[in-house]
Amino acid sequence: MYGFSKDLKIEGVAGSEIQQICLGRSDVQFLFGSGTRICVQSFVEVFKGEELIATWDEEKSWNTGEFQKLLSATVDAYLVIDERVLEIRLQDKLRLRLHDNSTQFESLQIYPEFIII
Secondary structure, three states: OOOOOOOOOOOOOOOOEEEEEEEOOOOEEEEEOOOOEEEEOOEEEEEEOOEEEEEEEOOOEEOOHHHHHHOOOEEEEEEEEEOOEEEEEEOOOEEEEEEOOOOOOOOEEEEOOOOOO
């Protein structure tokens, strides 16, 4: 992506849960129960209330195992904080902040729900 538009629509995420968090060599992927997948190659923050409990970046991966609290958490809502930050609000006061921090390269992708035939 090249920034987030204020009217960004992510079909099927609200009300869905995070079923998988996949770690790759240079990305982290969040797979939602709806089939939607968000892939990040930049920076991720996880908050519990106002407390920052985990971060991820391409060089260091996760700084703590606290990101696992996201598994099976249901999405209450999401909102675009600004053109570079998308926040996903989950149950139990969890917040997932996804940063699209490159103006030169694609650093975050959102894939709609998969259709299985």
